[in-house]
Amino acid sequence: xxxxxxxxxxxxxxxxxxxxxxxxxxxxxxxxxxxxxxxxxxxxxxxxxxxxxxxxxxxxxxxxxxxxxxxxxxxxxxxxxxxxxxxxxxxxxxxxxxxxxxxxxxxxxxxxxxxxxxxxxxxxxxxxxxxxxxxxxxxxxxxxxxxxxxxxxxxxxxxxxxxxxxxxxxxxxxxxxxxxxxxxxxxxxxxxxxxxxxxxxxxxxxxxxxxxxxxxxxxxxxxxxxxxxxxxxxxxxxxxxxxxxxxxxxxxxxxxxxxxxxxxxxxxxxxxxxxxxxxxxxxxxxxxxxxxxxxxxxxxxxxxxxxxxxxxxxxxxxxxxxxxxxxxxxxxxxxxxxxxxxxxxxxxxxxxxxxxxxxxxxxxxxxxxxxxxxxxxxxxxxxxxxxxxxxxxxxxxxxxxxxxxxxxxxxxxxxxxxxxxxxxxxxxxxxxxxxxxxxxxxxxxxxxxxxxxxxxxxxxxxxxxxxxxxxxxxxxxxxxxxxxxxxxxxxxxxxxxxxxxxxxx
Amino acid sequence: xxxxxxxxxxxxxxxxxxxxxxxxxxxxxxxxxxxxxxxxxxxxxxxxxxxxxxxxxxxxxxxxxxxxxxxxxxxxxxxxxxxxxxxxxxxxxxxxxxxxxxxxxxxxxxxxxxxx
Numbered sequence: 277x278x279x280x281x282x283x284x285x286x287x288x289x290x291x292x293x294x295x296x297x298x299x300x301x302x303x304x305x306x307x308x309x310x311x312x313x314x315x316x317x318x319x320x321x322x323x324x325x326x327x328x329x330x331x332x333x334x335x336x337x338x339x340x341x342x343x344x345x346x347x348x349x350x351x352x353x354x355x356x357x358x359x360x361x362x363x364x365x366x367x368x369x370x371x372x373x374x375x376x377x378x379x380x381x382x383x384x385x386x387x388x389x390x391x392x393x394x395x396x397x398x399x400x401x402x403x404x405x406x407x408x409x410x411x412x413x414x415x416x417x418x419x420x421x422x423x424x425x426x427x428x429x430x431x432x433x434x435x436x437x438x439x440x441x442x443x444x445x446x447x448x449x450x451x452x453x454x455x456x457x458x459x460x461x462x463x464x465x466x467x468x469x470x471x472x473x474x475x476x477x478x479x480x481x482x483x484x485x486x487x488x489x490x491x492x493x494x495x496x497x498x499x500x501x502x503x504x505x506x507x508x509x510x511x512x513x514x515x516x517x518x519x520x521x522x523x524x525x526x527x528x529x530x531x532x533x534x535x536x537x538x539x540x541x542x543x544x545x546x547x548x549x550x551x552x553x554x555x556x557x558x559x560x561x562x563x564x565x566x567x568x569x570x571x572x573x574x575x576x577x578x579x580x581x582x583x584x585x586x587x588x589x590x591x592x593x594x595x596x597x598x599x600x601x602x603x604x605x606x607x608x609x610x611x612x613x614x615x616x617x618x619x620x621x622x623x624x625x626x627x628x629x630x631x632x633x634x635x636x637x638x639x640x641x642x643x644x645x646x647x648x649x650x651x652x653x654x655x656x657x658x659x660x661x662x663x664x665x666x667x668x669x670x671x672x673x674x675x676x677x678x679x680x681x682x683x684x685x686x687x688x689x690x691x692x693x694x695x696x697x698x699x700x701x702x703x704x705x706x707x708x709x710x711x712x713x714x715x716x717x718x719x720x721x722x723x724x725x726x727x728x729x730x731x732x733x734x735x736x737x738x739x740x741x742x743x744x745x746x747x748x749x750x751x752x753x754x755x756x757x758x759x760x761x762x763x764x765x766x767x768x769x770x771x772x773x774x775x776x777x778x779x780x781x
Numbered sequence: 782x783x784x785x786x787x788x789x790x791x792x793x794x795x796x797x798x799x800x801x802x803x804x805x806x807x808x809x810x811x812x813x814x815x816x817x818x819x820x821x822x823x824x825x826x827x828x829x830x831x832x833x834x835x836x837x838x839x840x841x842x843x844x845x846x847x848x849x850x851x852x853x854x855x856x857x858x859x860x861x862x863x864x865x866x867x868x869x870x871x872x873x874x875x876x877x878x879x880x881x882x883x884x885x886x887x888x889x890x891x892x893x894x895x896x897x
Contacts, residue, residue: 355844423848423851426852426855427851427855430855430858430859433859434858434859434862437862437866438862441866441869444869444873445873446870446873446874449866449869449870449873449874450870450874450879452866453809453863453866453867453870453879454879456859456862456863456866457803457809457812457813457816457863457879460816460859460863461800461803461816461819463859464816464819464820464823467823467852468796468823468826471823471826471827471830471845471848472826474830474844474845474848475826475830475833475834475845478834480848
């Protein structure tokens with residue numbers, strides 16, 4: 277291939293990328309074959325090997341100091357399909373591996389096949405879907421091809437929708453159906469955009485597209501269609517209507533997966549497209565629109581979260597608000613690039629925001645699940661006694677909340693700091709206002725939950741059910757990941773920037 | 782007007798009708814049919830692209846035909862999942878609508894407005 281840029285020649289460790297994608301799906305197939313309790317063992321084995329694979333990919337990325345690339349079947353793009361992991365993808369794969377492992381530890385109690393039964397529908401579906409979510413997310417992170425990304429997005433939807441309706445109640449089935457319809461409409465928009473790109477440029481490979489792309493009407497149309505479709509899947513305001521009932525109605529472990537990880541898949545794709553494929557099209561003016569939706573999501577999501585009476589709905593609306601932060605980075609990056617300043621720190625800030633939200637939100641949903649199990653309800657007004665019964669869990673909830681608010685040394689603090697400095701550098705004070713107001717509102721509802729749960733229990737109150745210690749420690753470990761993520765700035769290298777196509781070497 | 786132009790306009794009409802149905806129809810089954818209509822329009826766009834992008838002497842560009850077939854399979858799987866969900870919803874609640882019987886979570890307004 278004469279046109280092959282150095283970034284798309286395959287590397288020796290490339291096969292690991294294919295393994296990272298295939299391993300979870302092989303686990304799903306074997307889990308189906310063996311069924312019952314054996315599916316759980318298969319899931320655990322897959323998680324162990326999957327984490328080892330992700331660590332090996334990280335190691336080769338760090339030694340290469342360049343993206344890890346693999347050509348499926350030895351066919352080079354534009355005809356073949358490339359898998360490609362740069363710093364952004366590897367960071368996302370790492371955080372997904374951590375959250376999946378913590379959710380699996382937590383779910384070991386909730387989704388254990390009951391003693392005596394050979395197989396139960398709920399647990400079997402949960403463990404298989406957990407692996408399917410993991411595999412599709414890995415495919416989204418490493419795929420270097422716009423159409424493969426479409427297939428990966430659909431796989432993620434097909435794995436996410438049944439997670440919503442795991443308990444099979446009418447209300448959750450309705451939420452799952454609405455989620456599915458939103459997601460399908462979104463993927464059709466994305467697909468139309470991908471076809472248009474292929475029709476004009478004759479390739480679907482991200483690296484080749486980035487070199488060929490020109491600012492012309494058909495590119496704008498494709499960019500608008502793909503972005504709109506992905507926003508529906510990410511549940512950015514005003515396309516967030518499906519999210520709260522779906523995420524709040526699912527069982528706690530499934531909510532943690534959906535809110536922490538699944539919506540990040542389509543967000544990552546927006547990031548990939550805007551940073552790597554459409555830099556010529558993504559003008560600062562277009563990026564302002566994206567961030568305007570983000571800022572509205574922050575304000576409205578947080579205000580609605582404050583008015584919730586149930587803890588899980590509060591956390592779900594908090595997700596709607598936190599998604600907004602993820603889109604504030606786009607005008608900052610566009611403005612920095614336009615004035616030829618380094619946009620790297622803002623991209624790192626956006627990624628830190630994703631990582632800290634993924635860990636913090638998964639911890640919060642699982643903490644809410646433990647509180648629900650102990651109290652038998654999750655009405656915020658009646659949380660008294662929960663801090664006495666579950667000290668570790670409530671501490672974890674508050675630490676995760678502190679990360680969402682952005683208190684030092686949490687990951688949320690560093691993320692917001694980097695985004696705020698980006699906003700200062702480009703004189704976009706309005707986004708700073710949105711971020712600061714969002715932080716205040718977030719602290720209000722975290723504080724309300726903390727105060728209510730610290731109140732002493734009524735006399736003679738006993739826990740409905742004892743929760744196991746390892747579940748509490750899984751929640752605590754995730755919350756600590758989010759809270760101590762701020763120390764990641766002390767790392768000697770900026771892993772996010774390795775192998776980025778647009779980044780200076 | 783060439784044949785590809787006619788098919789391109791047909792595709793645009795199908796996408797428009799499908800999108801309107803997907804947004805305007807309240808019943809999930811009709812929404813799903815509208816989704817399929819929209820999908821067919823998009824597949825037709827892909828077929829037009831295959832015809833226009835064909836090299837001299839070929840009937841169509843094989844890559845976009847391969848994409849088209851994959852996309853059809855994915856859309857079929859999506860429709861099957863949606864129908865399965867609707868059937869289960871009908872078994873559970875005796876109705877198949879996206880709005881709850883008590884009017885909450887209708888999707889028209891944030892559920893918070895009625896959550897007390």
